[in-house]
Structures are given as C-alpha cells and as structure tokens.
Amino acid sequence: MKKEFNITIFSENHIGLLNRITIVFTRRRINIESLVVSESAIEGVYKFLVVINSNEDQVKKVVAQIEKLIDVIRAFYHTNEEMIFQELALYKVPIEALYESDTVERIVRKAGARILEITREYVVIEKTGHIEETQALFEELNQFKVMQFTRSGRVALTRDPIERLSVFLKERDAFLDSLD
Amino acid sequence: MATKKVTGSQAVILSLLEEGVDIIFGYPGGAIMPIYDALYDFDRHINHILTRHEQGAVHAAEGYARVTGKAGVCFATSGPGATNLITGIADAMIDSTPLVCITGQVASPLLGTDAFQESDVVGISMPVTKWNYQITDSSEIPEVIAQAFYIAQSGRPGPVLIDITKDAQFGELDFEYKKCRKVRSYIPESPVDPFKVKEAADLINAAKKPLLLFGQGVIIGQAEQELKDFIEKTGIPAAWTLLGLSALPSDHPLNVGMLGMHGNYGPNLLTNEADLIIAAGMRFDDRVTGKVSAYAKQAKIIHLEIDPAEINKIVKADVAVLGNVKKSLKMLIGNVTENNHDQWIQRFRDCDKIEDEKIIQKDLYPVKPGLTMGEAIRISTEMTNNEAILVTDVGQHQMIAQRYFKFKTTKSNVTSGGLGTMGFGLPASIGAQLGAPGRTVIAAIGDGGFQMTIQELGTIAQNKLPVKILLLNNHFLGMVRQWQQLFFEKRYSFTELQNPDFITIAKGFGIPGHKVDVRDDLETGIRKMIEHEGPYLLEVTIEKEDNVFPMVPTGASVSDIILEP
Numbered sequence: 001m002k003k004e005f006n007i008t009i010f011s012e013n014h015i016g017l018l019n020r021i022t023i024v025f026t027r028r029r030i031n032i033e034s035l036v037v038s039e040s041a042i043e044g045v046y047k048f049l050v051v052i053n054s055n056e057d058q059v060k061k062v063v064a065q066i067e068k069l070i071d072v073i074r075a076f077y078h079t080n081e082e083m084i085f086q087e088l089a090l091y092k093v094p095i096e097a098l099y100e101s102d103t104v105e106r107i108v109r110k111a112g113a114r115i116l117e118i119t120r121e122y123v124v125i126e127k128t129g130h131i132e133e134t135q136a137l138f139e140e141l142n143q144f145k146v147m148q149f150t151r152s153g154r155v156a157l158t159r160d161p162i163e164r165l166s167v168f169l170k171e172r173d174a175f176l177d178s179l180d
Numbered sequence: 181m182a183t184k185k186v187t188g189s190q191a192v193i194l195s196l197l198e199e200g201v202d203i204i205f206g207y208p209g210g211a212i213m214p215i216y217d218a219l220y221d222f223d224r225h226i227n228h229i230l231t232r233h234e235q236g237a238v239h240a241a242e243g244y245a246r247v248t249g250k251a252g253v254c255f256a257t258s259g260p261g262a263t264n265l266i267t268g269i270a271d272a273m274i275d276s277t278p279l280v281c282i283t284g285q286v287a288s289p290l291l292g293t294d295a296f297q298e299s300d301v302v303g304i305s306m307p308v309t310k311w312n313y314q315i316t317d318s319s320e321i322p323e324v325i326a327q328a329f330y331i332a333q334s335g336r337p338g339p340v341l342i343d344i345t346k347d348a349q350f351g352e353l354d355f356e357y358k359k360c361r362k363v364r365s366y367i368p369e370s371p372v373d374p375f376k377v378k379e380a381a382d383l384i385n386a387a388k389k390p391l392l393l394f395g396q397g398v399i400i401g402q403a404e405q406e407l408k409d410f411i412e413k414t415g416i417p418a419a420w421t422l423l424g425l426s427a428l429p430s431d432h433p434l435n436v437g438m439l440g441m442h443g444n445y446g447p448n449l450l451t452n453e454a455d456l457i458i459a460a461g462m463r464f465d466d467r468v469t470g471k472v473s474a475y476a477k478q479a480k481i482i483h484l485e486i487d488p489a490e491i492n493k494i495v496k497a498d499v500a501v502l503g504n505v506k507k508s509l510k511m512l513i514g515n516v517t518e519n520n521h522d523q524w525i526q527r528f529r530d531c532d533k534i535e536d537e538k539i540i541q542k543d544l545y546p547v548k549p550g551l552t553m554g555e556a557i558r559i560s561t562e563m564t565n566n567e568a569i570l571v572t573d574v575g576q577h578q579m580i581a582q583r584y585f586k587f588k589t590t591k592s593n594v595t596s597g598g599l600g601t602m603g604f605g606l607p608a609s610i611g612a613q614l615g616a617p618g619r620t621v622i623a624a625i626g627d628g629g630f631q632m633t634i635q636e637l638g639t640i641a642q643n644k645l646p647v648k649i650l651l652l653n654n655h656f657l658g659m660v661r662q663w664q665q666l667f668f669e670k671r672y673s674f675t676e677l678q679n680p681d682f683i684t685i686a687k688g689f690g691i692p693g694h695k696v697d698v699r700d701d702l703e704t705g706i707r708k709m710i711e712h713e714g715p716y717l718l719e720v721t722i723e724k725e726d727n728v729f730p731m732v733p734t735g736a737s738v739s740d741i742i743l744e745p
Contacts, residue, residue: 015314060492064491
C-alpha cells in the first residue's frame with residue numbers, strides 16, 4: 001500500500017550530488033513530493049529530506065541505492081508517524097482586506113499564523129504547519145483574493161531520542177581507522 | 181616526501197605511474213592535448229594503445245580489467261570523445277568492471293557556454309558511473325586520481341570518470357602522491373558477521389538438496405580456491421552465471437553448468453527442486469531467474485554479497501551474509517560439516533543426459549550439412565587444451581561459446597553480460613591480449629557485432645596483437661531472428677544482413693584470414709588460426725537459421741525450460 005515516506009540523506013557537499021540522488025528516483029519513476037536540502041548540525045555534512053509516495057519494500061530498495069552513492073554518508077527512511085514535521089507558507093493578501101473588517105485578524109489568530117509585513121498595498125501572512133493546515137488557511141484567505149502564495153518543502157525531525165547520524169559517524173570513523 | 185612543481189598534465193601521468201598503470205587505451209583530441217603531450221615523455225613507462233574509436237578504447241580497458249583484476253584506464257577528449265565512452269562505461273557499471281576514464285574538458289571559463297566540443301560529460305555519465313568528478317583546479321589532480329583508483333577497484337568495483345578542464349591540465353602544482361585508503365562516505369565492504377555465518381552454516385548442514393550459484397563476485401573477490409574448498413567439503417553442486425564462468429574449472433565434478441535463459445537443463449530445472457540455494461557473488465539477474473515469482477520458492481536462500489543494495493533486491497534472502505565472498509566462504513568452510521549429496525547430484529547427471537541427447541550432440545557433432553557454432557567452439561577449445569582466454573560479443577554465438585568453451589583457469593572468460601553490448605568483443609580482445617600477453621585469446625564474434633567495432637582491426641594490426649578472431653557468420657542478427665522465429669511468427673523484421681567480404685577487409689588491415697564453408701575444412705582452418713603467430717581472422721559460415729537451446733522463454737519459470745521448439 002502506498003503512503004508517504006520521509007527519506008533523510010546525509011552527504012558530503014559535492015557538486016552534482018543532488019543530481020545523483022534524484023536520478024535514483026527518476027530511474028524508478030518515483031515522483032518527489034517534497035525536497036529540502038541544507039547543511040546539517042555537523043559542519044560539512046549536508047542533509048536532504050525527500051518525501052515520496054511509495055510502499056515500504058520499494059523505499060527500502062531506494063534507500064539502499066542512495067546509500068550506495070559514494071558521496072552519501074547515510075540514508076534513513078521514516079513514516080510520517082515517526083516524524084515531527086512542518087512546512088512554512090506565505091500569503092500575500094490585499095491591504096483592503098485588513099482595513100474593511102476584522103475577518104483577516106480573526107482568521108490569522110485562529111490559525112496561529114502571524115503577520116510579517118504590512119505595506120500600502122498588501123499584507124504578508126506566515127503560517128507553519130502541515131500541508132492540510134496551510135492549505136486550509138489559503139482557502140479561508142482566498143475570499144479576499146490572495147495575490148501570491150508559496151509553500152516550502154518539508155522540514156522534519158525524528159521522534160527517535162538519539163541523533164543517529166552522530167552515533168553512526170563515530171562508529172564509522174572508528175571502523176575506517178581500524179582499516180589502517 | 182619532497183614535492184616538485186609540475187603541470188596538471190604531468191601530474192596526471194605521474195599519478196597513473198604511482199598507481200602502477202602501464203597501459204592506457206585512448207584517443208587524443210583538442211581538450212586532452214596537454215595530457216597527451218605529457219604522455220609523450222613517458223612512452224617507455226606507459227604503453228598507450230591508440231584505438232580507432234573511443235568505444236574501442238573503453239571496451240579494451242574493460243577486457244584488460246577482466247583478465248587482470250586491475251582497473252583499466254582510458255583517455256578521451258571532450259564532447260564526442262567523451263560521449264563515445266558512455267556505452268562502455270555503462271557496460272562496466274552493470275558488470276562491476278573497474279575502470280578509470282579520464283576525459284579532457286573545455287577550459288573552466290568556457291563551461292556552460294556551448295563551447296566547441298563541450299558536453300556535460302559529468303552529467304551524462306552520472307547514472308552509469310560508480311563515481312565521477314570534474315577537476316578545474318590543477319592542485320586537485322593527485323588526490324582525485326588516487327580516490328578514483330580506490331573507488332574503482334574496491335568493494336564492488338565499477339567505472340569512475342574524471343573530467344579535467346584544459347586550464348587545469350596547463351596549471352601548475354606541487355606534486356605529492358598519497359594512495360587513497362579511505363573515503364569517509366564510502367564503506368567498500370562490511371566485515372562478515374560471524375552470527376550470520378553460523379545461521380548460514382546451520383541451513384547448509386541441514387540441507388538435503390542444496391545448490392550453490394556463483395557469479396563474478398567469486399572472481400573479483402579472488403575466492404576461487406575458497407569456492408572449490410567449500411563445495412568439496414560439503415559436496416554441494418555448483419552452477420555458474422555468465423560472468424561467474426571460469427571461476428571453477430569446467431571439468432570439476434561438482435560443476436553442474438550454466439544458469440539462466442540459455443543455461444543447462446539441470447541447474448535451471450533443479451533450482452525449483454533444491455531445498456537450499458547458496459548465492460555466492462551473484463545478483464539474481466532476470467536472465468538467471470526467469471519469472472521471479474516462480475523462482476526457487478521452495479528453497480531457503482543464502483546470499484553471500486558485498487553490495488548491500490543487492491540484498492533482497494530481486495530475491496528475498498533467508499540469510500544474507502554481507503561482505504567479501506572470499507572471507508564469508510572461508511568462514512563458512514570452518515562452520516560446515518563434511519557431506520556428500522550423491523543422489524541429488526545424480527539428478528543433475530540425469531538431466532545432463534537428456535540435454536546431451538536432445539541438444540549437445542547435435543550442436544557439437546552435427547551430421548547435417550550446415551556448420552554449427554557449437555562445433556567451431558568445441559574444436560577451438562579442444563585445440564587450445566581448454567587453456568585459452570575466450571572473449572565473446574553478444575548474441576547466439578555468445579551463448580553457444582559460454583555453453584561449450586571449457587576452462588581450466590579463472591579470469592579467462594570476457595563477455596558483456598548485464599548490458600549485452602554488441603560490438604564489445606573485438607575491442608575487449610585487445611585489452612584481454614595486452615593484459616595476458618602470454619596466453620591465446622580467442623575472440624568469438626558474430627557477423628552483426630563484428631561490424632559494430634570492425635575498425636579495431638586497425639588497432640590489432642598496428643600493435644601486432646595475436647588475437648584469434650573466430651567470426652561465426654550466419655548472415656543474420658541471429659538472436660533477434662531466433663526470437664522472431666519463436667515469438668513473432670517468423671516475421672524476420674530487419675535481421676538479415678548482406679555482409680562484406682570479411683577476409684578482404686581483414687587483409688586490407690594487414691590481418692591474414694581464411695573462410696571455412698564446409699566441415700572438412702573446419703578443423704584445419706581452426707588449427708591454422710591458432711598456430712598462426714600474429715592476429716588472424718577465421719570466418720566460419722554457419723547454418724543460417726540455427727537456434728540456441730535450451731531456452732527459458734521470457735516470462736517463464738526456470739523449471740519451464742524448453743529443450744526444443
């Protein structure tokens with residue numbers, strides 16, 4: 001049965017690695033739902049979070065193929081239940097909407113969103129949450145004709161109490177040293 | 181260690197020398213000229229083989245790698261030079277062949293400007309290399325080349341491509357070379373887990389009808405002796421994949437033959453009767469398994485494998501032993517009990533008898549007037565005392581050669597397995613001959629594949645390589661024609677060839693040859709080919725519509741193997 005899986009990849013920061021990773025998915029005709037890349041807490045180690053719709057058997061194989069890439073240090077996969085995740089959305093709404101009634105203010109309060117910037121023409125609202133929540137806010141605000149809307153990819157943490165990568169890196173350094 | 185100032189190009193050559201490279205296959209061009217210029221000063225240390233096409237260079241490098249176990253090295257220029265390597269690189273990737281390919285690239289300020297002969301070779305080769313890297317800074321050259329050799333040759337080997345911009349070739353650096361021994365993000369092989377070995381040994385000791393399948397992992401891991409010791413101690417019959425061939429002598433009593441689509445009857449049929457399958461350094465290719473959902477369902481599976489991504493990829497393993505097969509087999513030998521499986525092995529012998537009567541006799545000792553590929557292969561292997569290196573191309577002749585050529589020593593079979601690259605054979609034989617200069621190399625090639633890389637006759641002639649080219653000419657793209665006959669109602673869509681006079685072509689290149697049309701002439705023809713001192717082309721006219729049997733039809737189970745149409 002297909003469902004969402006979160007694939008976390010830790011890698012060296014080499015030119016072209018993103019391409020190598022996406023090739024693993026495209027070759028198997030797997031569509032990437034969300035992709036976020038940034039430096040991890042460990043300097044020089046980059047972290048990718050790739051969200052795909054698939055089944056566990058295929059995800060296991062894909063993760064093994066990704067780990068096989070030379071510049072990839074480690075890859076893990078988790079279900080949504082095993083992760084805490086958020087997306088960030090920005091909405092640009094005409095300024096009149098704010099002046100004419102208190103509806104926008106009520107919507108923003110109820111959604112736990114916040115106002116980032118107000119100009120003569122528009123107001124920019126920010127909301128973090130799951131895609132259903134950011135989408136629901138869009139629907140509500142759209143009664144005022146949202147001028148622009150953007151949503152980020154997913155950022156996520158595991159519910160696992162230990163940071164597996166640092167443990168793993170320690171073990172790997174010890175193993176590689178033992179080869180000398 | 182003292183350093184010295186050199187150019188990037190000199191650093192490339194010095195780095196190759198540090199890696200013990202004594203032969204390079206290549207083709208010069210604009211963007212790699214500085215490296216070729218540096219090479220000019222080292223012609224006593226490095227033999228450069230100028231092929232007639234970059235595809236020839238990369239297949240030759242593969243042939244060299246297969247017979248030596250060392251990385252084959254090739255050079256090509258940017259743009260078309262580099263893209264011409266791609267087929268061979270893809271071939272090496274799927275067949276785990278170590279290559280270090282060095283390509284020239286336009287100067288770094290021109291990258292991305294559609295400069296003359298610019299192609300994004302790093303991007304193009306990404307899906308078919310184990311690793312690739314573009315050098316734009318001369319100072320990176322020694323370290324990157326050291327990594328390239330380490331990555332290409334360690335773990336599950338594969339092709340690596342290094343693209344060097346022209347300005348990096350001209351630039352200067354302080355040369356210091358350190359061999360690469362580790363890469364943080366790469367673990368070439370996991371240590372073998374003794375608990376997994378124990379689990380595997382328990383299954384092996386309890387098995388009544390075990391069958392071992394070995395692949396190229398045994399050859400790459402130099403585990404031939406361990407394989408032999410293991411099967412001899414346990415009495416387990418062993419069957420081989422295409423690329424595993426020659427790891428175990430053909431006449432070993434426990435060698436029960438070839439797996440897969442055109443493999444032997446016994447090992448295919450009995451895969452679906454075995455109670456235990458031990459897969460050693462093989463990856464359950466679809467040509468081996470046939471229909472996976474009907475493959476060895478009754479059997480427990482032990483998978484000895486170096487590449488974690490192969491575990492459970494096609495066939496689920498009951499016990500997966502990760503690591504180098506040489507180590508895992510050695511550990512297994514210590515944990516298994518001496519045994520014999522004579523009754524079970526008798527089943528293979530019974531199957532052999534059926535296959536022999538229905539197929540093999542007719543292939544090897546035909547009575548019909550038309551010549552068969554089988555008899556040409558049989559005489560060739562007999563006359564070389566089963567000691568030759570066999571190089572093949574792809575197609576019917578390949579399957580026949582793999583079935584009937586016999587081997588005494590490992591690393592003696594060079595063929596394109598996973599990719600099935602027509603045109604592989606002739607250039608690969610160049611590398612095989614250079615990698616094993618003292619041995620007889622027989623290149624069995626069909627008339628289709630021969631014409632794909634026929635220009636390499638020039639390379640063979642120029643370098644006086646004594647390759648024995650056995651051209652099996654049926655005037656057809658025979659394997660495709662066979663499928664058209666069997667599965668497309670004999671609609672022979674574009675498979676018949678009007679061929680040139682191959683003997684005259686070879687003569688034009690300075691290679692003597694002879695054409696055999698009748699059986700009476702075959703043995704003397706082959707003898708003449710083998711006894712000739714230099715390169716030689718023997719063309720054998722084969723019956724046009726011969727088929728390769730047995731056959732596991734596509735989509736069928738291995739136990740549905742058919743012996744005749």
